[in-house]
Amino acid sequence: MTIGVLGAGSWGTTVAALAAAKNDTLLWARRPDVAEAINRQHVNPSYISEFPLPESLVASSDIHEVAGNCEVLIIGVPSHGFRDILEIAAGSIPESVPILSLTKGIETGTLMRMTEVVADVLPDHPADHIGVLSGPNLAKEIMAGQPAATVIALPDLSLAEEVQTRFMTPTFRVYTNPDVVGCEIAGACKNVMAIASGMVSGLGFGDNTRAALITRALAELVRLGIAVGGNPLTFGGLAGVGDLVATCYSSQSRNYTVGHGLGEGKALDDIIAEMNMVAEGVKSTAGVLALADKARVEMPIAVEVGRVLYEGADPKSSMMALMGRTAKSEGHGIF
Structure with missing residues (x-):
């Protein structure tokens, strides 16, 4: 399975590193120099730079390359830019792929949660394939290999369980929950x-x-x-x-x-x-x-x-x- 992550901040990079332990993983970085550093030096120079990244993790500054070639899409950009990034990527996102938001915020003006923004931008995407990954997850501790746990919330339980297995590691435990709201x-x-x-x-x-x-x-x-x-x-x-x-x-x-x-x-x-x-x-x-x-x-x-x-x-x-x-x-x- 190929995991695509949009957003190379500290948490997006960490989730991409977790995913790369068991999956082919693509990470979109807005800046080409950051993508190049991840691919060549296997480090994100802008965030959590003290931690090496898996050599199997592939970064790109081409959002369509990442969004268009994944079987699970993770979005980890700030709430104020979430809609704009999703609208840019929308035409490349495969139909029916699970989409998980990492973003913990409310959209200004619309008062939409991020999954509601996804449904608004992608009205034909299956509603039960839109969810979140959320929990007590401080990026540096996870990158250091300290034990942690999180929740994948998707309305479709079987789909949640499938994605769950893709993120479980000896130090990162994932639970499912149907309560996205x-x-x-x-x-x-x-x-x-x-x-x-x-x-x-x-x-x-x-x-x-x-x-x-x-x-x-x-x-x-x-x-x-x-x-x-x-x-x-x-x-x-x-x-x-x-x-x-x-x-x-x-x-x-x-x-x-x-x-x-x-x-x-x-x-x-x-x-x-x-x-x-x-x-x-x-x-x-x-x-x-x-x-x-x-x-x-x-x-x-x-x-x-x-x-x-x-x-x-x-x-x-x-x-x-x-x-x-x-x-x-x-x-x-x-x-």
Whole structure:
């Protein structure tokens, strides 16, 4: 089987490296020099450059070459460029190939999840062949060979199981889940919550504070997920609480890093300028808030993150505002 991956960022490159362990794998890199370095030096000079890549991994800057010659297509580009890249590749994508999104975000304006964007751009593609790969997956740890697990969510269980076997390695365990909606909502929301967790840490608050924040963040994920059709059990799994914990506690997380800098008093523009990668939560917070408003779901943590990001609110005041909210049942809005 040939796996095609669109996007040679840190996670796209990592997934391509995983796939290359058991499959012929093609990786699309936007820049020709990056593709050449991967093919000749077997390293991505722009991302995770400290890790060698499989010699069997073939990179190309021709998106049609990659999209048109695969039996499974993986898309790992930022949410703000997802539609544009897919539209360019659309004419080359074979009919009925499984398409998996790695992107954890909400499209600005349309409020579509990435699988909805795929269905919108490729209206004739089988709906049960469109899904996601999502979980607590920090690229550097996986490239270092540390044990990790993820979820492949596809409505077609037999297809999910077929793709599952293509990514299983001795250090990377893959589970299946039919709940694409829940996995995507969890992935988009956890980036927002990781910014909040980073702020709490940057402000100097301790483990009690962060544990409370992450637990209440999970409640917000569940509320929104149920409202838009997700299975509540998904949020107790790898794509839910697993991804939330990893992202909210790790300095490797881009969104946590943004939040930590904000908590320390740095300007958002300065934090972003120091990073070589996209922090999805910075853009997708607006989409998550709009989606929550549309679904009439309370997401107070996300609201405060939005105030800090877009209105210049003081991080400490925003975090403390959460403590002054009206008393509620722990299961408010859920059960």
